Amino acid sequence: MISIPKIAGPSAEPEPGRLSAPFNRLDTFGYDAREQSADACAVIDTEAVDDLIAEVGAVATAEMLTVYLLETERRLAILRALPVDRSDAIHLQAHTIKGSSGIFGLPRLAATAGALERSALTVAARDYPLRLEELDAAYAASKHVLSAYLENVLRGVARAAARG
Numbered sequence: 001m002i003s004i005p006k007i008a009g010p011s012a013e014p015e016p017g018r019l020s021a022p023f024n025r026l027d028t029f030g031y032d033a034r035e036q037s038a039d040a041c042a043v044i045d046t047e048a049v050d051d052l053i054a055e056v057g058a059v060a061t062a063e064m065l066t067v068y069l070l071e072t073e074r075r076l077a078i079l080r081a082l083p084v085d086r087s088d089a090i091h092l093q094a095h096t097i098k099g100s101s102g103i104f105g106l107p108r109l110a111a112t113a114g115a116l117e118r119s120a121l122t123v124a125a126r127d128y129p130l131r132l133e134e135l136d137a138a139y140a141a142s143k144h145v146l147s148a149y150l151e152n153v154l155r156g157v158a159r160a161a162a163r164g
Helices: 025-029 046-056 058-081 087-103 107-119 128-163
Strands: none
Touching: 046 058, 046 128, 058 087, 058 128, 087 107, 087 128, 107 128
C-alpha cells in the first residue's frame, strides 16, 4: 500500500474547536491558481516533487506519479467526450486535475485545469475545444518534464545504491 504524504498547512496544530488547520492554497502548493495565468506558472515545482521523494522515497514517488499520470489521461479523455452543456461534469474533472496536479508539483497544469474549472458554467461551445487543447498541451509538457526529472532522480538513487 502506498502511503500518501501529509501536506502541512500554515500551522501544524488545529485551532481549538476546529477539525483541522485552515487551508491556504498558496502556502501548500507555492502558487495561487486563482491569481496566476497558466503561462506565468512553471511547468514543474521541483521542490514539491523533492518533498514527496523525501517523504515516501524515489521509487514510491515514481509509482504514485505513474498512477497520477494514468488517472489524468483518463480524466482528459472524459473531458474530451463531454459536451459543453455538461458543466457539472466538466467542473468536476477539471477540479480533480487541478488538485492532483498541484499536489504533485505541476503548477502550470493545475492553473490550466483551474481556468477550465472556473469557466465550466460559462465556456462557449466554440471555446471549449480550445480550452481542452490548452489543457492537453499543459499535460504533455508536464508529463515530459516530470518524467525526465524522475528519471534523473532514479538514476541518482541507482548510482548511490551501486556505490554502497
